Amino acid sequence: MKRVSSVALATLLQLPLGVAADEADELRAEIALLKADYTARIEQLESRLTAMESATGAAASTPPPRGNNALNPAISLILEGTYRALDANPDNYRIDGFVPAEEAVGPEARSATLGESELTISANIDPYFSGYFVAAFDAEGGAEVEEANITHVGLVPGATTKFGRFLSGFGYQNEIHAHAWDFVDAPLVHQAFFGGALSEDGLQVRWLAPTSLFLEFGLETGLGDRFPGSARNRNRPNSFAAFAHLGGDLGVSSSYRFGTSYRATNAFDRAYLDQDAVGEETVNAFTGDVRQWGVDAVWKWAPNGNSGVTNLKLQAEYIRVESDGSLVFDVDGRAIDGEFEADQSGWYAQAVYQFMPRWRVGLRYDHLDAGSVRLGQIGSGQLAAADFPVLLDHDPSRVTLMFDFSATEFSRLRLQLAEDRARRDTDDTQVMLQYVMSLGSHGAHKF
Amino acid sequence: MQTHMKISTSLIASAWLLAAPANGAVKVFACEPEWANLVELTAGDLASVYQASTAMQDPHRIEARPSLIAQMRRAQLVICTGADLEVGWLPLLMQSAGNRDVYAGSPRFIAAAELVSRLEVPTTVDRAAGDIHPGGNPHVHLDPHKLAEIAQAVAERLAIIDAANAEEYRARYAAFAQSWRDAIAGWETKAQPLRGMRIVPYHKDTVYLAHWLGLVEVMNIEPKPGLPPSAAHLAGLVDLLVAAPVDAVTRSAYQDPKPMNWLRAQTGVPTVELPYTVGGAPDVDDLYALFDVTIDRLLEARGRHDGD
Incomplete structure (x- = not known):
């Protein structure tokens, strides 16, 4: 013990010295750099002078504009709006067979609605x-912080550390903001199992292996206070996630990335609305562990790797969720407690093809498997399956077709048609017309 | 399970082997082929260069692919065009690679276009004018004088980060500079007939070539930088080309050939496919060949036009 602490102390004491030596090296490098750039600059000026003397054409060269705002952060704003024509009433949208998320899922209101305006700094x-x-910012004037995080790079070579609020690295699409999606809405698996998207208040560490094959590992931990977890009022974090990615090129025209993810969280009295067998509204609440596994794959192709004219993107994710705990039926009334065990899964696959500059067409298929749901109250005969209508066996699916036109990479107009079978008794035919516009600094697009 | 472990261990081991440098060479990540070749010409075997894009790919729109992130992670020197050319992909590679040694501001990051004076620096920047680069036109490599300046800066940077070989970098640069000067003299003599040649390039990516050789860029096929031409715009171009004929319509290897070919079919205007960078034509395997072929093809078009 003593030895360990003296070693630690020695390391601590050495640290400033090491830093000083590093700084001296850095200074020397900087001076050398300045000298080199200075020499190059002078020679450049001389050659420009000779060039000017010989050439008749005037070479305009002014420094880039600078001012008091030179140190301002990069700011961009996304404006989005959608017109929806829906066969079924969006107010009673459900994904039957699955415990509903507290967050709203499914399409928003009918007719023309202003979507979220997204400000990035x-x-x-x-x-x-x-x-x-x-x-x-939503249409009603409410604002939500989607991400607010700090990134540090290079704690060890290849490491990226992020803390604050961020979108979880689980799967592929979860990290992508809505404006960069290839369809108007999220895949059904994300709506059913994440309540839209997994957002984390916590810490994420990623490490990229020093290999020519792309090999990345990530760990996350956080508050886990949102669906499928819940607020716990405890000192320790309530969610843990791990993921790994592998990627590379196949020739010059195509590239791929595979991923696998795991996330564990815990819910306490996570409530949802349902009806009992006679149609009375009930509030039920789940308490227990939720474990999620996922695999994802993305493959992109463009002739010679030049995506400007035509390109194709294939993307698929599979997610499996195991919930294990207890469920209280009718919390405010009869309050019947019972075991709850569910093993459910879902997947989607989509293809988006740019068939000429600016124009794309996309097709997506969603499928959820309600799998097995075991309720203690039904096993003991206290209640019937009809007392949990939301959980009656149903395998939702959806087929979506979209066309979009992007005049530039900053503006996009989209038409989307979908046949949505999330509800057991209703097929919803959906037509959506969307605009997504981005102002301000140039955003980079994730692979 | 055992076999799985074995397979994954050998997979990781082979990946490590692939990652090991061939010799003690400095690992260079070059965003575009011109910089990859410039490093090869000046540093030779002292650098092992990874070229992130090809002449057939639009340098404005490279996918931030996993393979590029993996290479960025291992890079000891990064050389890109800068001046916002790679704004859509380079920042993502930097963010994802976890290699802060090569961040902008470090001697290990070179923004080549920012080392030389640039043309077309806008006084106002507004996206209504298309995909404008606030730092000026970034396609500087088609002026060989600017390449010479950049080559010197690259040699000096290599001398800093690989101090043991500093003198060797300077010696190799000096040899390159001499042969490059001779080559420039040859090209400038040969390209004399191109002075005043009126061209219509697809994009504003040959501005430096035009400025160097005295070509006159009348307009572009693109209505605004970065905007693909619509059918209506092309029809308008036909009228303009008929009213005021030009010597050639040009496109770079990575650009859509259809608009240029359509204009030729409609108006009979000579067309030229410019290699644009190393690898842009079958025989363009280095920067010397790039300028040889570029000038030859322009001369050929000019001759064809004059012969009409």
Whole structure:
């Protein structure tokens, strides 16, 4: 013990010295750099002078514009709106067979609605940290912080550390903001199992292996207070996730990424609305562990790797969820407690093809498997399956077709048609017309 | 389970082997082929260069692919065009690779276009004008004088980060500079007939070539930088080309050939496929060949036009 602490102390004491030596090296490198650039600059000026003397054409060269706002962060704003024509009333949208998320799922209101306006602000904070902030303003004037996180790069070579609020690295699409999706809405698996998207208040560490094959590992832990978890009022974090990605090129025209993910969280009295067998409204509540597994794959193709004219993107994810705990039926009335065990899964696959510059067509198929749901109250004969209508066996599916036109990479108009069988008794034919516009700094698009 | 472990261990081991440098060479990540070749010409076997894109790919729109992130992670020197050319993909590679040694501001990051004076620096920047680069036109490599300046800066950077070989980098640069000067003199003599040649390039990516050789860029096939031409715009171009004929319509290897071919079919205007960068034509395997072929093809078009 003593030895360990003295070693630690020695390391601590050495640290400033090491830093000083590093700094001296850095200074020397900087001076050398300045000298080199200075020499190059002078020679460049001389050659420009000779060039000017010989050439008749005037070479305009002014420094990039600078001012008081030179250090302002990068700001971008996404404006989005959708017109919806829906066969079925969106107010009673359900994904039958699955415990509903508290967050709203399914399409928003009919007719023309203003979507979320998304404001992104980002900048380097200092040489060590950078900050990223995304707020979404809804049509009613409410605002939500979607992401607010700090990133540090290089704790060890290849490591990226992120903390604050961020979109979980589980799967492929979860990390992508809505405006960059290839369809108007999220896949059904994300709606059913994540309540839209998994957002984490916590810490994420990623490490990229120093290999020519892309091999990345990530760990996350956080508050886990949102669906499928719940607020716990405990000191320790309530969610843990791990993921791994592998990717590379297949020749010059195509590239791929595979991923696998795991997330565990815990819910306490997570309530949802249902009806009993005679149609009385009930509030039921789940308490227990939720474990999620996922695999995802993305494959992109463009002739010679040049995506400007035509390109194809295939994407698929499979997610399996095991819930294990107890469920209280009719919390405010009869309050009948029973065991709850569910093993459910779902997947989607989509293809998006750009058939000429600016124009794309896409097809997506969603499928959920209600799997097995075991309720203690039914096993003991206290209640019947009809007392849990939301959980009656149903395998939802959806087929979606979309066309979009992007005049530039900053503006997109989209038409989407879908046949949605999320509800047991209703097929919903949906027509959506959407615009997504981005103002301000140039966003980079994730693979 | 055992076999799985074995397979994954050998997979990781083979990946490590692939990752090991061939010799002690500096691992260079070059965003575009011109910089990859410039490093090869000046540093030779002292650098092992990974070229992130090809001449057939639009350097504005490269996918931030996993393979590029993996290479960025291992890079000891990164050389890109800069001046916002790679704004849609380079920042993502930097964010995802976890390699802060090569961040902008470090000697290990070179933004080549930012080392030289640039043309077309806008006084106002507004997206209504298309995909505008606030730092000026970034396609500087088609002026060989600018390449010479950049080559010197690259040699000096290599001398800093690989100090043991500093003198060797300077010696190799000096040899390159001499042969490059000779080549420039040859090209400038040969390209004399191109002075005043009126061209219509697809995109504003040959501005430096035009400025160097005295070509006159009348307009572009693109209505605005980064916007593909619509049918209506092309029809308008036909009228303009008939009213005021030009010597050639040009496109770079990575650009859609259809608009240029359509204009030729409609108006009979000579067309030229410019290699644009190393690898842009079958015989363009280095920067010397790039300028040889570029000038030859322009001369050929000019001759054809004059012969009409």
